[in-house]
Amino acid sequence: MSRSIDLAVIPGDGIGQEVVAQGLKVLNAVLPQDVKLETKEYDLGAQRWHRTGDTLPDAELEALKSHDAILLGAIGDPSVPSGVLERGLLLKLRFAFDHFINLRPSKLFPNTATPLAGRPDIDFVVVREGTEGPYTGNGGSLRTGTPAEVATEVSVNTAYGVERVVRDAFERAAARPRKKLTLVHKNNVLVYAGHLWKNTFDRVAAEYPQVSTDYLHVDAATIFFVTQPERFDVIVTDNLFGDILTDLAAAVTGGIGLAASGNINPTGAFPSMFEPVHGSAPDIAGQGKADPTATILSVALLLRHLGYDTEAARIEDAVSADLAERDGVTARTTDEIGDALAVRV
Amino acid sequence: MSRSIDLAVIPGDGIGQEVVAQGLKVLNAVLPQDVKLETKEYDLGAQRWHRTGDTLPDAELEALKSHDAILLGAIGDPSVPSGVLERGLLLKLRFAFDHFINLRPSKLFPNTATPLAGRPDIDFVVVREGTEGPYTGNGGSLRTGTPAEVATEVSVNTAYGVERVVRDAFERAAARPRKKLTLVHKNNVLVYAGHLWKNTFDRVAAEYPQVSTDYLHVDAATIFFVTQPERFDVIVTDNLFGDILTDLAAAVTGGIGLAASGNINPTGAFPSMFEPVHGSAPDIAGQGKADPTATILSVALLLRHLGYDTEAARIEDAVSADLAERDGVTARTTDEIGDALAVRV
Numbered sequence: 001m002s003r004s005i006d007l008a009v010i011p012g013d014g015i016g017q018e019v020v021a022q023g024l025k026v027l028n029a030v031l032p033q034d035v036k037l038e039t040k041e042y043d044l045g046a047q048r049w050h051r052t053g054d055t056l057p058d059a060e061l062e063a064l065k066s067h068d069a070i071l072l073g074a075i076g077d078p079s080v081p082s083g084v085l086e087r088g089l090l091l092k093l094r095f096a097f098d099h100f101i102n103l104r105p106s107k108l109f110p111n112t113a114t115p116l117a118g119r120p121d122i123d124f125v126v127v128r129e130g131t132e133g134p135y136t137g138n139g140g141s142l143r144t145g146t147p148a149e150v151a152t153e154v155s156v157n158t159a160y161g162v163e164r165v166v167r168d169a170f171e172r173a174a175a176r177p178r179k180k181l182t183l184v185h186k187n188n189v190l191v192y193a194g195h196l197w198k199n200t201f202d203r204v205a206a207e208y209p210q211v212s213t214d215y216l217h218v219d220a221a222t223i224f225f226v227t228q229p230e231r232f233d234v235i236v237t238d239n240l241f242g243d244i245l246t247d248l249a250a251a252v253t254g255g256i257g258l259a260a261s262g263n264i265n266p267t268g269a270f271p272s273m274f275e276p277v278h279g280s281a282p283d284i285a286g287q288g289k290a291d292p293t294a295t296i297l298s299v300a301l302l303l304r305h306l307g308y309d310t311e312a313a314r315i316e317d318a319v320s321a322d323l324a325e326r327d328g329v330t331a332r333t334t335d336e337i338g339d340a341l342a343v344r345v
Numbered sequence: 346m347s348r349s350i351d352l353a354v355i356p357g358d359g360i361g362q363e364v365v366a367q368g369l370k371v372l373n374a375v376l377p378q379d380v381k382l383e384t385k386e387y388d389l390g391a392q393r394w395h396r397t398g399d400t401l402p403d404a405e406l407e408a409l410k411s412h413d414a415i416l417l418g419a420i421g422d423p424s425v426p427s428g429v430l431e432r433g434l435l436l437k438l439r440f441a442f443d444h445f446i447n448l449r450p451s452k453l454f455p456n457t458a459t460p461l462a463g464r465p466d467i468d469f470v471v472v473r474e475g476t477e478g479p480y481t482g483n484g485g486s487l488r489t490g491t492p493a494e495v496a497t498e499v500s501v502n503t504a505y506g507v508e509r510v511v512r513d514a515f516e517r518a519a520a521r522p523r524k525k526l527t528l529v530h531k532n533n534v535l536v537y538a539g540h541l542w543k544n545t546f547d548r549v550a551a552e553y554p555q556v557s558t559d560y561l562h563v564d565a566a567t568i569f570f571v572t573q574p575e576r577f578d579v580i581v582t583d584n585l586f587g588d589i590l591t592d593l594a595a596a597v598t599g600g601i602g603l604a605a606s607g608n609i610n611p612t613g614a615f616p617s618m619f620e621p622v623h624g625s626a627p628d629i630a631g632q633g634k635a636d637p638t639a640t641i642l643s644v645a646l647l648l649r650h651l652g653y654d655t656e657a658a659r660i661e662d663a664v665s666a667d668l669a670e671r672d673g674v675t676a677r678t679t680d681e682i683g684d685a686l687a688v689r690v
């Protein structure tokens with residue numbers, strides 16, 4: 001049997017290049033001999049925008065569709081106005097490829113620095129909705145720049161969109177040992193969206209009697225993230241709440257340098273995209289200081305998505321062993337961390 | 346000179362009664378002899394709703410207007426559908442009395458349990474907008490309960506509303522030793538509201554050259570709340586982001602049992618309302634287990650709002666001394682904590 005992976009690579013800006021190189025190094029090391037890996041690099045991000053004014057032209061969006069998956073480093077630079085690359089590239093991809101599952105696992109690996117006293121046992125995954133909520137770009141402003149300006153942002157939630165992410169989260173919860181799913185929303189204030197989310201959640205829950213469920217308001221959830229993170233197993237939530245909670249989750253589990261994510265379309269209609277949660281960190285770009293672990297863990301998510309479960313687990317085990325054995329004093333370069341993990345897998 | 350305070354008291358539900366009693370005890374103890382304190386209790390909350398179906402009738406809303414300030418305990422009970430009391434009472438008051446400043450100080454007092462390792466030096470205040478954003482109740486749902494449902498929530502932001510809270514925050518920052526103000530928003534995604542907030546902030550900043558400023562996305566802000574909370578002095582933010590951030594702030598500064606808040610209308614057109622950030626905690630209601638400190642600190646905010654700065658400081662100093670000297674082992678009753686603080690002021 002001959003197998004192959006046709007991968008699109010968007011290194012992007014800042015440390016993106018460096019961390020993606022290590023991700024590919026580990027991917028090459030972990031793949032069985034018989035799997036043919038083809039990669040195609042796409043030049044997208046701040047430099048491209050400065051040069052041509054393009055964020056994501058139609059031709060490239062079309063070309064990206066043909067790949068099995070996408071690996072992205074980081075996008076963004078202070079020289080580009082806020083929102084241009086986020087809306088024009090990152091979110092455009094998530095929406096165009098209908099990445100309705102934004103998957104973000106959080107695990108406190110051994111020997112990593114958490115700001116939390118007592119090192120709680122943290123191992124949960126946030127299933128963040130990726131195509132609706134306040135991220136749809138609906139809204140506008142009237143009398144812009146005048147003292148009479150009104151600016152709106154519309155959170156759009158559909159039964160179609162909420163049900164598919166809730167179902168996915170129940171499936172994931174059912175497949176985990178603890179089988180627990182928490183819905184996070186703010187249904188005491190955002191009553192319209194909140195009712196849709198809560199009713200859908202309760203209805204689907206009836207089909208999964210083996211999964212225990214609970215509900216938390218987003219404000220209360222942040223409290224538990226720092227006082228009792230071990231209570232969480234799988235969390236399902238809206239696009240914006242998921243954005244906020246997963247940065248906090250990354251912070252309590254050793255930092256954004258370890259946080260991986262997948263923008264997944266489980267139907268396979270479009271390629272899914274995997275990227276570290278961190279940004280392009282222009283202040284440390286090109287210095288070999290960036291931790292590529294988040295990208296390497298994103299490669300593990302990518303492999304699992306494509307059905308390479310064994311290889312995904314080997315990467316995660318390698319990261320776990322690597323973190324456990326490092327001395328935590330000597331700083332390692334981006335390259336050294338990539339090499340160490342490539343050897344271990 | 347004869348002075349007086351005419352106070353409306355809404356004890357509310359669950360532990361609300363117990364904590365408000367201690368708040369009034371300390372208020373009585375701290376006020377100079379010549380200040381006449383009059384209180385009038387309003388029966389509002391879950392029990393009233395069950396009995397009569399009322400959340401906040403017009404007559405009572407009208408009557409509340411005549412007071413100098415309002416002290417509220419807690420509102421809410423699991424027996425009431427989510428949203429009914431929040432929208433019908435709590436938020437109705439904030440909107441009717443135009444409480445555009447939602448003031449929430451966060452301070453890590455000595456000898457209190459923080460989940461953060463290393464006990465960072467935390468002393469900041471969040472100025473949360475209180476009358477706009479996603480809290481306006483704009484939105485709706487279409488084809489409710491069907492597979493074709495669409496539910497929306499509209500965040501409404503006006504130059505009028507944003508400028509007044511931003512100005513208030515600059516004033517507060519200018520009056521503090523560190524003179525630093527951070528704007529928190531998500532202007533890379535919520536571009537319409539984000540631009541209004543950021544442009545207003547930058548414009549007003551020019552009038553306060555003595556205040557140093559920065560900007561953080563809300564997701565990044567949560568990271569700094571746990572990794573570097575000492576970097577914050579004053580934070581100004583939108584209604585929903587403020588809701589989320591202040592619960593997290595309470596969690597890292599020793600818990601929701603210490604978090605005070607003021608819903609303030611600085612123009613004096615309507616009475617301001619002071620309340621602990623915590624909820625009604627029906628699970629421990631009536632057992633004398635609730636910590637009244639958050640309510641007592643809310644009384645300090647109330648006094649400062651009414652111009653009793655010395656008395657406010659005496660309460661805050663008493664709380665600080667009380668926490669520093671308690672043994673942290675013996676649990677104290679609600680009453681004992683109230684007594685201890687009443688003696689100290």
Ligand SMILES: CC(C)[C@H](C(=O)O)[C@@H](O)C(=O)O
Pocket residue numbers: 086087090091243277533534564
């Ligand atoms: C860069 C930004 C558009 C993005 C988001 O808000 O989703 C980022 O914060 C993330 O979490 O992936």
Ligand SMILES: CC(C)[C@H](C(=O)O)[C@@H](O)C(=O)O
Pocket residue numbers: 188189219431435436588622
């Ligand atoms: C109870 C709820 C309406 C309220 C809010 O969201 O503002 C609460 O969480 C708060 O922070 O005061």
